[in-house]
Amino acid sequence: xxxxxxxxxxxxxxxxxxxxxxxxxxxxxxxxxxxxxxxxxxxxxxxxxxxxxxxxxxxxxxxxxxxxxxxxxxxxx
Amino acid sequence: xxxxxxxxxxxxxxxxxxxxxxxxxxxxxxxxxxxxxxxxxxxxxxxxxxxxxxxxxxxxxxxxxxxxxxxxxxxxxxxxxxxxxxxxxxxxxxxxxxxxxxxxxxxxxxxxxxxxxxxxxxxxxxxxxxxxxxxxxxxxxxxxxxxxxxxxxxxxxxxxxxxxxxxxxxxxxxxxxxxxxxxxxxxxxxxxxxxxxxxxxxxxxxxxxxxxxxxxxxxxxxxxxxxxxxxxxxxxxxxxxxxxxxxxxxxxxxxxxxxxxxxxxxxxxxxxxxxxxxxxxxxxxxxxxxxxxxxxxxxxxxxxxxxxxxxxxxxxxxxxxxxxxxxxxxxxxxxxxxxxxxxxxxxxxxxxxxxxxxxxxxxxxxxxxxxxxxxxxxxxxxxxxxxxxxxxxxxxxxxxxxxxxxxxxxxxxxxxxxxxxxxxxxxxxxxxxxxxxxxxxxxxxxxxxxxxxxxxxxxxxxxxxxxxxxxxxxxxxxxxxxxxxxxxxxxxxxxxxxxxxxxxxxxxxxxxxxxxxxxxxxxxxxxx
Numbered sequence: 001x002x003x004x005x006x007x008x009x010x011x012x013x014x015x016x017x018x019x020x021x022x023x024x025x026x027x028x029x030x031x032x033x034x035x036x037x038x039x040x041x042x043x044x045x046x047x048x049x050x051x052x053x054x055x056x057x058x059x060x061x062x063x064x065x066x067x068x069x070x071x072x073x074x075x076x077x
Numbered sequence: 078x079x080x081x082x083x084x085x086x087x088x089x090x091x092x093x094x095x096x097x098x099x100x101x102x103x104x105x106x107x108x109x110x111x112x113x114x115x116x117x118x119x120x121x122x123x124x125x126x127x128x129x130x131x132x133x134x135x136x137x138x139x140x141x142x143x144x145x146x147x148x149x150x151x152x153x154x155x156x157x158x159x160x161x162x163x164x165x166x167x168x169x170x171x172x173x174x175x176x177x178x179x180x181x182x183x184x185x186x187x188x189x190x191x192x193x194x195x196x197x198x199x200x201x202x203x204x205x206x207x208x209x210x211x212x213x214x215x216x217x218x219x220x221x222x223x224x225x226x227x228x229x230x231x232x233x234x235x236x237x238x239x240x241x242x243x244x245x246x247x248x249x250x251x252x253x254x255x256x257x258x259x260x261x262x263x264x265x266x267x268x269x270x271x272x273x274x275x276x277x278x279x280x281x282x283x284x285x286x287x288x289x290x291x292x293x294x295x296x297x298x299x300x301x302x303x304x305x306x307x308x309x310x311x312x313x314x315x316x317x318x319x320x321x322x323x324x325x326x327x328x329x330x331x332x333x334x335x336x337x338x339x340x341x342x343x344x345x346x347x348x349x350x351x352x353x354x355x356x357x358x359x360x361x362x363x364x365x366x367x368x369x370x371x372x373x374x375x376x377x378x379x380x381x382x383x384x385x386x387x388x389x390x391x392x393x394x395x396x397x398x399x400x401x402x403x404x405x406x407x408x409x410x411x412x413x414x415x416x417x418x419x420x421x422x423x424x425x426x427x428x429x430x431x432x433x434x435x436x437x438x439x440x441x442x443x444x445x446x447x448x449x450x451x452x453x454x455x456x457x458x459x460x461x462x463x464x465x466x467x468x469x470x471x472x473x474x475x476x477x478x479x480x481x482x483x484x485x486x487x488x489x490x491x492x493x494x495x496x497x498x499x500x501x502x503x504x505x506x507x508x509x510x511x512x513x514x515x516x517x518x519x520x521x522x523x524x525x526x527x528x529x530x531x532x533x534x535x536x537x538x539x540x541x542x543x544x545x546x547x548x549x550x551x552x553x554x555x556x557x558x559x560x561x562x563x564x565x566x567x568x569x570x571x572x573x574x575x576x577x578x579x580x581x582x583x584x585x586x587x588x589x590x591x592x593x594x595x596x597x598x599x600x601x602x603x604x605x
Contacts, residue, residue, distance in 0.1 A: 010415070011415075021451055021464070026117075027378065030374075031389065031393060031394075031397070031423060031426075032416070032420060032423045032459060034394075035397050035398075035406060035419040035422055035423050036410075036415050036416070036419040038398065038420075039406055039407065039410060039419065040415075041402070049398070051239070051394060051395050051398050052239035052240060052241070054398060055239075055241060055390075061598045
């Protein structure tokens with residue numbers, strides 16, 4: 001989770017990723033930020049995020065992203 | 078029949094609402110479905126067959142996808158080892174993707190053939206002229222609303238493939254999602270998950286929903302009939318006879334068209350959302366005070382929101398995360414860093430989005446130009462963003478507030494007006510000529526010598542338009558400050574509330590631009 005927060009803070013400094021739950025719906029992460037974020041997550045956690053997973057529900061909070069990463073890691077194992 | 082004509086308010090909507098209210102809950106969705114098909118028949122007659130075909134085909138494809146997904150589950154569960162599971166997943170994923178591509182290709186193919194064949198033939202003939210070959214021009218009649226329901230159909234089938242919605246076994250519910258009468262002509266483009274259940278719930282008409290819906294409808298009518306239709310003659314005159322005017326009047330004409338388009342389209346959305354609300358259905362918002370945007374990319378998150386969101390979810394992200402785009406992005410990030418590297422794949426996707434956006438709006442070069450114009454503006458904005466952010470940080474200035482914020486709003490408004498000039502012009506060549514006149518022949522002389530009053534607007538028209546735009550502006554400021562006007566009005570006593578509603582209806586009736594010297598303008602987005 002800490003690795004994920006480091007990635008997020010690099011992309012959007014100054015956002016409280018512990019509490020924020022509307023990163024997409026609140027336009028805090030725009031489309032370019034999402035591209036960077038997905039590339040970084042894929043590199044860091046050695047997973048592939050399929051297009052079907054790129055929905056606001058999975059990216060609205062750090063918690064939701066972490067759950068998605070765990071699920072995809074289990075799928076790949 | 079349109080959403081702005083008396084037959085909709087005096088006959089169609091009251092009849093639909095009455096039958097809906099008196100029928101038992103289970104029958105209500107079918108009253109809406111029957112009403113929607115009658116509405117579609119009234120606007121498109123026998124072309125209704127296209128929406129029927131679309132509905133049946135996505136219903137079938139959805140169930141087919143569901144079957145593949147069930148088979149996949151069972152096969153993966155029964156697989157002996159990890160390798161076999163992986164191989165099976167791949168096979169079933171491929172099968173689903175092929176089915177999705179096939180279904181989307183059929184729907185977009187129908188739209189393309191019906192809408193773009195004459196344009197394609199016209200341009201092919203220009204090239205083929207060199208070798209003395211000509212294709213006979215053909216033109217197909219397309220049902221009104223095809224561009225809207227096709228996107229809804231593609232979104233449904235893609236969402237089933239993605240697993241974000243379950244395939245609907247009930248074809249009646251799916252049919253209602255596809256053709257609900259308040260939205261079938263001009264949108265908003267809803268997702269299955271947003272409206273299908275609400276539509277099928279058959280909720281009884283509530284007094285609160287009825288009044289809120291009626292208020293929203295009257296506001297929409299005010300925008301369309303009092304403001305948009307009043308500007309129609311002036312806009313038409315300027316765009317048709319631009320060679321008679323100086324750059325100042327042409328710019329004013331483009332600004333007037335931008336206001337007309339906003340009032341027309343957002344007015345239609347108010348009527349769609351208001352009509353939906355009467356039946357207890359919350360359709361997605363399509364506008365969020367777009368003229369308060371501080372950049373073009375922000376503008377497109379506030380203007381025709383459901384179209385922008387559709388392109389984001391079904392074009393931008395799939396292209397951004399395609400294999401080729403990922404490779405491009407990875408190489409770019411290594412060479413140019415995180416931001417500019419991501420921009421490479423983002424730009425490729427952005428180009429596809431604006432190409433599709435331009436084409437979706439119509440089969441003419443000016444629409445393609447309109448799309449590319451916005452692509453260039455957003456691309457430039459993305460490119461300059463890190464530099465500008467740093468600059469403002471160094472100057473210790475908040476660019477979203479104060480005078481800088483206001484200047485950014487004005488700059489965005491100007492860029493939007495120029496874009497709309499190309500959107501409205503009668504051919505790209507004429508659009509470029511108009512733009513050239515604005516740049517080289519700008520003058521305020523035409524505005525001060527009363528040219529406007531000889532171009533389709535009289536003194537009273539100007540006053541009504543300015544007062545109307547002022548009223549819409551005040552309401553927009555309140556909405557921007559999260560003031561729920563309907564709720565606030567609902568807190569007042571019944572005399573004030575109904576007084577406001579009746580006063581607004583009276584304003585539409587007395588100030589509306591209809592009859593006599595006014596030519597009613599067709600709903601602008603119904604043709605797209």
